[in-house]
Amino acid sequence: MLELRDVHSHYGLSHVLQGIHLRVEPGEVVGLFGRNGVGKTTVIKTIAGWVQPTRGEIVFESRILSTMSADQVSRLGIGLVPEDRRIFPGLTVEENLRLGFMQAPGVGRAEQKRKLEKIYQRFGRLAERRDQMGTTLSGGEQQMLAFARVLTGAPKLLLIDEPTEGLAPMIVEELFTLMRELVDEGISIVLVEQNVHAALELTDRFYLVERGQITFSGDAAEAASCAELVERISV
Amino acid sequence: MSSALDWLQFVLAPQMVNGLSIGVAVVLMALGLTIIFGLLDVINMAHGEFYAIGAYGAVALIGLGMSFWWALALTPLLMAVLGYVTERGLIQRVFHSKDRHTLTLLLTFGVGIVLEDVLKIVFGANPLRVEAPITGATELVGLFFPNYRLFVMAVGGLLIVAVWVLVFRTSLGAIVRAAAFDRYMSASLGVPISRVYAATFAFGVALAGISGVLLAPIYSVFPTMGRDFVLIAFSVVIIGGMGSIKGAVLAGLLLTQVQSISSLFISPVWNDPLLFGIMVLVLMWRPQGLYGKLGNA
Numbered sequence: 005m006l007e008l009r010d011v012h013s014h015y016g017l018s019h020v021l022q023g024i025h026l027r028v029e030p031g032e033v034v035g036l037f038g039r040n041g042v043g044k045t046t047v048i049k050t051i052a053g054w055v056q057p058t059r060g061e062i063v064f065e066s067r068i069l070s071t072m073s074a075d076q077v078s079r080l081g082i083g084l085v086p087e088d089r090r091i092f093p094g095l096t097v098e099e100n101l102r103l104g105f106m107q108a109p110g111v112g113r114a115e116q117k118r119k120l121e122k123i124y125q126r127f128g129r130l131a132e133r134r135d136q137m138g139t140t141l142s143g144g145e146q147q148m149l150a151f152a153r154v155l156t157g158a159p160k161l162l163l164i165d166e167p168t169e170g171l172a173p174m175i176v177e178e179l180f181t182l183m184r185e186l187v188d189e190g191i192s193i194v195l196v197e198q199n200v201h202a203a204l205e206l207t208d209r210f211y212l213v214e215r216g217q218i219t220f221s222g223d224a225a226e227a228a229s230c231a232e233l234v235e236r237i238s239v
Numbered sequence: 240m241s242s243a244l245d246w247l248q249f250v251l252a253p254q255m256v257n258g259l260s261i262g263v264a265v266v267l268m269a270l271g272l273t274i275i276f277g278l279l280d281v282i283n284m285a286h287g288e289f290y291a292i293g294a295y296g297a298v299a300l301i302g303l304g305m306s307f308w309w310a311l312a313l314t315p316l317l318m319a320v321l322g323y324v325t326e327r328g329l330i331q332r333v334f335h336s337k338d339r340h341t342l343t344l345l346l347t348f349g350v351g352i353v354l355e356d357v358l359k360i361v362f363g364a365n366p367l368r369v370e371a372p373i374t375g376a377t378e379l380v381g382l383f384f385p386n387y388r389l390f391v392m393a394v395g396g397l398l399i400v401a402v403w404v405l406v407f408r409t410s411l412g413a414i415v416r417a418a419a420f421d422r423y424m425s426a427s428l429g430v431p432i433s434r435v436y437a438a439t440f441a442f443g444v445a446l447a448g449i450s451g452v453l454l455a456p457i458y459s460v461f462p463t464m465g466r467d468f469v470l471i472a473f474s475v476v477i478i479g480g481m482g483s484i485k486g487a488v489l490a491g492l493l494l495t496q497v498q499s500i501s502s503l504f505i506s507p508v509w510n511d512p513l514l515f516g517i518m519v520l521v522l523m524w525r526p527q528g529l530y531g532k533l534g535n536a
């Protein structure tokens with residue numbers, strides 16, 4: 005459903021992605037691992053349209069994303085749960101959520117209301133705090149809000165960048181449960197995660213990023229490739 | 240004692256009311272500037288000329304046989320179209336460049352010069368007049384206030400409240416606030432960011448246009464009429480906090496009051512030095528202005 009072919013990206017003069025190849029099949033969870041600063045977030049940003057690739061091609065459901073703007077990409081059904089959550093300050097929890105409706109324009113008010121109620125059922129803590137400013141939530145609640153916000157659209161593919169960073173083990177558990185549910189609902193996921201062991205339980209396949217390139221990939225069901233991945237990351 | 244009361248009633252109060260009618264127009268100008276800055280990060284140097292075009296729009300439409308009321312309703316719409324086209328056709332072109340702050344500043348400065356010259360060519364350099372659509376005066380607490388000024392205060396006040404509601408109480412406003420704070424994230428939620436930018440610029444330009452129409456019957460209409468007026472609006476925006484709506488409203492009303500009250504005591508020559516003196520003092524005390532940016536609060 006998603007394919008990156010020889011994708012290069014720059015920040016000014018610095019050549020951060022140096023030929024990324026990766027693939028995501030429908031329904032798949034693909035892990036993106038690597039040490040700090042190797043370019044994982046940049047891969048996510050390039051797919052999402054925040055960074056224009058300087059070379060190569062990104063194809064999603066036979067459409068070429070490489071030249072699309074971020075809002076066009078999101079309306080194709082690619083949702084983003086970004087690094088650092090990026091909750092809008094000055095917007096209430098509900099306003100943050102409602103913004104997500106822009107991902108699927110043309111949805112009527114009644115349908116939006118129904119969707120919002122479903123979201124609130126799923127995320128009870130957000131329901132209680134719907135009129136509170138988004139940035140006054142705790143870290144874990146803000147991460148839930150980041151997930152809930154993207155789910156008000158109808159994403160087919162979610163790009164999730166370090167969702168558990170800095171969160172307590174209980175919340176981490178909750179987030180993994182949530183992601184598992186999303187997979188069961190048929191959503192494909194690209195997941196960047198430092199907690200490799202937990203992530204491998206969820207992922208079908210993985211890629212290792214080193215210095216802006218994919219240097220290793222494998223099947224999460226194969227113990228040998230997982231062991232090699234863990235070794236190469238922790239060296 | 241009674242002479243002091245007389246002074247309050249017959250000298251100070253009318254002056255304050257006059258100040259207030261100019262004040263709401265200044266606030267409308269400043270709101271346009273501050274919203275454009277808050278969202279696009281663009282200092283619109285052509286804002287004064289858009290104000291002038293608003294006034295000339297009224298002159299032209301009335302010249303075509305329309306009533307003032309039609310001119311007041313239509314001019315902002317035409318101005319919005321002009322603003323939309325300006326953003327899409329010119330500002331968007333340099334927006335993604337690295338020096339966009341400098342480029343947009345120079346670009347809008349140039350647009351302002353061109354627009355001013357166009358006004359000179361089309362309408363001539365001589366001041367024109369727009370007749371006030373409402374004449375007479377109303378007696379309030381023993382004083383007579385020109386009806387048209389009361390009307391300007393009422394319409395301007397309503398518009399200011401409407402802008403407030405639009406930005407802070409509607410989903411459209413939430414989109415603009417979100418985009419002002421984090422355009423990448425809002426784009427990834429499907430917000431069509433370049434259209435939102437153009438529409439917001441258009442909205443700000445329309446506000447300048449309304450301001451121009453409202454003040455046309457009070458001042459005369461001439462090509463450079465926007466220059467002094469936009470300076471006041473700029474100081475208001477800087478004092479209120481670049482991008483802050485609350486700040487623009489408060490600073491706009493306060494500054495125009497200071498100006499109109501001080502003119503009772505000092506020569507109008509000191510108007511500008513006083514204004515900019517206040518601006519400098521506020522900036523020394525709070526360099527960020529009174530309030531924060533659009534997306535932040």
Ligand SMILES: Nc1ncnc2c1ncn2[C@@H]1O[C@H](COP(=O)(O)OP(=O)(O)OP(=O)(O)O)[C@@H](O)[C@H]1O
Nearest residue numbers: 015018020038039040041042043044045046047087
């Ligand atoms: N906006 C930017 N401008 C310039 N350089 C950047 C920018 N963002 C990231 N970089 C650089 O690009 C490289 C890759 O960054 P990226 O954020 O993609 O890494 P990452 O793998 O996500 O790291 P982490 O695990 O710490 O999140 C780093 O060297 C970083 O310093």
Ligand SMILES: [Mg+2]
Nearest residue numbers: 044045046087
């Ligand atoms: Mg990262």
